[in-house]
Amino acid sequence: MKKKSNPMVKVTNIHKVFGKKLHVLRGIDLEVNKGETVVILGASGSGKSTLLRCINFLEEPTAGTVEVDNIAVTAGGDDKNRTSQILDIRKKTGMCFQAFNLFPHMTVLENVIEGPVTVLGQRKQEAVLYAQELLDWVGLTEKRDEYPSRLSGGQQQRVAISRSLAMKPKVMLFDEPTSALDPELVGEVVEVMERLAKEGMTIIAVTHELHFARDVADRVLIMDHGNWIEEGTPEKIFNNPENKRTKQFLAHIL
């Protein structure tokens, strides 16, 4: 019998209600194993971003449990321990936003070392060494002393990825990382994500980038009105979708 190790991310029965009755997530379960790349697809407003943001508690789930690398936090409750557990989950979880959200008052290098120095208390020299490695890895060595406003969107997103990776996260969350980019800049960001997946990072990505979903993802999940309606390998989802709404949605984006 194959003994399965604990999943890296385990989301159990998550609900999210905005205000009093906007029920956005309706009991979502998700398990992502170490090294797995998962792509989430779904119509606008179906709750994809909200799910990602519940995983690192940028959004407080209304019910359910989130577990990242064996740290489990349940919705509700407010003991002291919980706050620090949420911080621990965030340290293990990198997130890339559609709008990059680089710190504009810091140079590229300062952006990348900010997490390790401020959050992990690393010495600056040590953080700089690793940051340079990362910038080299995303191909931005020569931009290290530039301010974000002087970079193209694609370059900014690659810096944002490096900033997250500098924390040595266990899992990376991507929320439409390429949808704010001009078409010719999409490739350089997807390429970095692809290499990240190949090097064994655990990835949960919301992206309509078909190449990534089809050729890089291990698994694709379709969300509709806060529920999964279909799940499977990219081949199955793209070639043989079963659900009617999945077919409609794919017809829309293909």
Add this chain to the structure above:
Amino acid sequence: MNAGTIPTKKGGIPPEANNVLNQIENRKTLYRRKMIIAFIVLGLLLVATLMVIKLDFKFMLKWLPFVLAGSGFTFLVAFLAIALACFLAVIGALGRMSKNPFLNSFATSYVSLIRGTPLLVQVYMWYLALPQIGKALEDLGIEGIQSLVTLPAVPAGILALGVCYGAYMTETVRAGIQSIKLGQTEAAKALGMTEAQTMKRVIFPQALRVIIPPVSNEFIAMIKDSSLVSLMGVWELSYRAIKVGRRHFQSLEMLIMVALIYWAMCILLQYAQEKLEAYMARGDRRT
């Protein structure tokens, strides 16, 4: 020969571009030169006016050192008061945004009360009314409180100005902090920063940039409002000038002099502000 179609070497600036670059450079120098001339003309006009109204320059020169000796007080009061005001403004702004109902209502009342009453009344409160409160407390049995709150004129002035400007600046700081996009907070949180770290490392440095121009305004206003401490008999700039002017019936000279001194101080501050703003703008696309 068709010289125009010969491609220039890759990467080099084509020769015809130099003309344009020169034109831009010339226009800039010309503008700078015209500005200087305009300022000189304005200065000469000012001096001419002062001469036409038969100002007694000798008298002014004679009393200049005496009046200037009061600028120490003016600076002392203004700098300490602005330091206090900045401190209170940051605390006040955090209070105004706090989720703690006690802190929030306390900060809100502070801003409302101070902004709703005249500075002049507040100055007298600190100087004249506070000892009376002290006496009442002393009668209730708190030893030594009366002499503790019976403040000399300068500390009373610093407190009055600092607390007053702190209230106005609270709103400036709060608006500055709230002008920073939510995405910045989210990026900081996603890295695992605590709220305090987020504020200190990400939000506040960016808010500072928004805050500096209005705060410089406040500072300039404060330099001038510091003359209010003369009400309590402190021999600062304006008090000295007015005293001398009255005694010799040459108030015009002394008032013009003291006005010019204040102006010079404020020009210095404005210069500092510009330098600071330029530094703050370092992350901008255009420099």
